[in-house]
Amino acid sequence: MEEVTVIYSSKYGATKRYAEELHRRHPGTLLEIKDYKAKNISGDVVVFFAPIYAFGLLNLSLLERDISRIRDKKVAVFCVGASNYNKKEFRRLYRHHFDGPLKDVPAFYGRGAWQTDKMTRMDKALLRFNYHKIKNKRKTKLQAWEKDFLTIYGKNWDWVDFSYLEDLEEWIRARDPFDE
Numbered sequence: 001m002e003e004v005t006v007i008y009s010s011k012y013g014a015t016k017r018y019a020e021e022l023h024r025r026h027p028g029t030l031l032e033i034k035d036y037k038a039k040n041i042s043g044d045v046v047v048f049f050a051p052i053y054a055f056g057l058l059n060l061s062l063l064e065r066d067i068s069r070i071r072d073k074k075v076a077v078f079c080v081g082a083s084n085y086n087k088k089e090f091r092r093l094y095r096h097h098f099d100g101p102l103k104d105v106p107a108f109y110g111r112g113a114w115q116t117d118k119m120t121r122m123d124k125a126l127l128r129f130n131y132h133k134i135k136n137k138r139k140t141k142l143q144a145w146e147k148d149f150l151t152i153y154g155k156n157w158d159w160v161d162f163s164y165l166e167d168l169e170e171w172i173r174a175r176d177p178f179d180e
């Protein structure tokens with residue numbers, strides 16, 4: 001079985017749960033981003049787990065910085081967000097972030113959790129601001145994420161479902177055409 005290095009960032013724990021589950025299923029190393037150093041990566045497969053915050057991917061800049069040092073490995077990113085999976089939206093996010101050094105790095109998606117009770121005051125304030133901005137928009141003008149946001153705002157949800165890991169695992173198992 002492939003040795004997989006799993007590196008994750010997580011603010012409220014949902015992304016960590018996906019990362020831990022992948023690590024449980026594959027031999028290799030599990031690293032929180034603060035303990036990660038490109039030179040310490042062993043094995044042939046590296047998966048970065050990153051939550052989506054305000055359309056950005058937490059700590060993706062570290063992978064961008066180091067990708068040239070781990071190019072000899074199979075590298076993928078697993079993104080965790082609160083919106084329902086939407087191919088068009090995910091493609092847009094992908095085009096925006098996976099450019100330059102990260103071009104062609106495959107990305108996968110899993111739905112995380114939304115824990116209003118655990119959020120920091122800063123996050124709550126930011127979301128409150130967005131909520132008031134979005135709720136006055138005409139329904140036909142709302143983007144998919146904005147629609148989801150209006151439904152989940154102020155509540156607690158947990159959508160973590162390990163079947164979201166299936167496509168990633170298929171990619172891990174797929175033979176690299178450049179391998180013997």
Ligand SMILES: Cc1cc2nc3c(=O)[nH]c(=O)nc-3n(C[C@H](O)[C@H](O)[C@H](O)COP(=O)(O)O)c2cc1C
Pocket residue numbers: 009010011012013014015016051052053054055056080081082083111112113114115119123126127145
């Ligand atoms: C301030 C804030 C902004 C967020 N922005 C987005 C977003 O743009 N798109 C999205 O799908 N989810 C967004 N989320 C939801 C998180 O991605 C989701 O809660 C995820 O599970 C967080 O992962 P974590 O628990 O590992 O930190 C946001 C959450 C917060 C608190």
